């Protein structure tokens with residue numbers, strides 16, 4: 001699955017919906033057993049959630065958007081398919097969450113390709129299920145430091161803290177993902193799927209039980225004047241980089 005939403009693969013509502021439909025199609029086709037998730041945007045895996053969806057819109061839109069973000073995470077996190085990410089670019093916040101929801105992560109060795117949950121740098125907060133997904137991957141202490149400081153880890157550090165499983169030269173990222181896949185596909189499917197569910201269901205269940213409350217929290221939080229202002233300032237900084 002090659003993500004293509006130029007220029008930066010930001011996760012707009014339309015793009016989230018496309019990803020969700022693609023994933024559902026693959027999951028319902030018995031011929032498919034695995035997905036390699038990668039990017040078609042040079043140097044960028046994903047810039048995360050689309051800031052334009054969270055800025056200057058009305059509460060109904062925020063609720064619809066957040067429901068789609070929840071849906072995509074639940075679907076990826078609990079997918080019965082083997083999902084491996086071949087991370088071939090910088091990967092921030094919501095994009096990093098997608099990669100963390102995969103079963104295995106290969107990252108291209110380029111110092112520009114940092115990844116992490118950098119929400120605090122924008123003046124926003126990673127929700128509990130983003131946090132839980134990170135804790136499940138790197139452990140509590142590393143997650144606490146990474147989340148508070150909004151750290152984006154370059155490849156060597158991402159590997160060292162366990163945010164990715166392998167770092168390879170840029171031209172080998174897809175072949176390395178394919179080689180890894182062979183090991184996962186050699187395991188009897190039902191046993192691997194049930195084990196994945198055993199490991200992940202408690203984390204997913206927490207959101208499933210609190211989905212509506214989580215949407216309401218998001219809408220309340222993102223609608224605050226101070227948060228809207230912080231997001232506008234961040235977007236402005238991104239645009240000023242060019243001048």
Ligand SMILES: CCCCCCCCCC/C=C\CC(=O)SCCNC(=O)CCNC(=O)[C@H](O)C(C)(C)COP(=O)(O)OP(=O)(O)OC[C@H]1O[C@@H](n2cnc3c(N)ncnc32)[C@H](O)[C@@H]1OP(=O)(O)O
Pocket residue numbers: 007008010044046047048049050051052090092093094095118119122124125126127217218221222235238239241242
């Ligand atoms: C009580 C608690 C309740 C819970 C509260 C919940 C709160 C919310 C939780 C939200 C969770 C997740 C949030 C996110 O995912 S926010 C997104 C974070 N992403 C980033 O910080 C990355 C930002 N982008 C960059 O750093 C760079 O763009 C890049 C990816 C490194 C690429 O750099 P580049 O030089 O190649 O390209 P650049 O010129 O910067 O960008 C090109 C155009 O794209 C626009 N753009 C970039 N990122 C985004 C984005 N995430 N959303 C929308 N648009 C984006 C950028 O502005 C440029 O636009 P233009 O060409 O100037 O018009």
